[in-house]
């Protein structure tokens with residue numbers, strides 16, 4: 126498939142990032158940091174931008190407030206070529222805002238004021254699904270859970286595969302996602318979903334098996350940070366290492382990984398190659414600051430792969 130068509134259903138946030146934190150504050154404590162800035166982000170809009178940059182035709186469903194942050198997010202999506210016709214500007218709500226506290230190694234902790242994302246509903250999704258056809262749906266968990274489950278039901282009726290990037294970390298009734306195409310949490314998200322520590326490879330495998338049993342997806346793909354990814358299909362498990370890069374900001378790396386993986390799978394790339402491709406996309410993302418602004422194009426990923434491993438597979 127030359128140019129897959131992907132529907133992204135998810136959150137849209139303005140990120141306020143504060144850099145240079147060297148510890149997490151206790152109650153009543155202030156920690157002096159260096160710079161701060163604003164970046165367009167949110168798990169859904171990051172994935173929409175990433176999928177578009179990776180060469181897909183992308184339609185986004187989500188909600189923004191009628192405010193300056195919302196305008197900037199809409200402009201960023203349009204600039205990336207994402208179709209925004211189904212995004213609702215909800216005058217009663219504020220645009221979501223994520224406070225991202227970045228440490229010197231590029232890792233973050235964050236608070237998300239969910240705002241308009243809280244009102245993304247199945248009707249919003251239905252408008253897009255009743256009008257257009259899609260090759261895949263990408264979702265995350267930063268919108269109401271009931272909307273996630275109802276979107277999954279609607280997708281099933283239409284036979285559209287769903288890729289669930291299971292962030293942010295929370296416990297959910299996995300049975301309601303039975304048969305999902307891909308279930309892909311990161312380390313913290315896996316621990317929240319399973320109660321199993323993934324600090325060791327044995328732990329990660331145990332958690333992948335647990336997720337497989339509960340949700341019966343086609344694939345479980347655990348994102349294990351600097352350790353790479355674990356692919357499990359119910360029979361075989363494979364750890365796929367990622368590329369070593371100089372990490373400055375891990376924001377949107379997981380979103381980029383999922384979107385790049387989804388696009389390459391739709392284009393017909395083999396699963397293990399597509400994971401390596403997605404590792405390259407996420408590797409470039411963490412070596413740059415910001416959320417959407419750090420996401421590479423497909424061509425940048427290809428060049429990276431030529432540089433690192435001498436070419437592109439597929």
Ligand code: RIB
Pocket residue numbers: 136138139140165166167168171223235237267376377378379380416
């Ligand atoms: O996944 C990264 C995103 O999570 C950030 O852009 C932030 O908005 C939070 O939603």
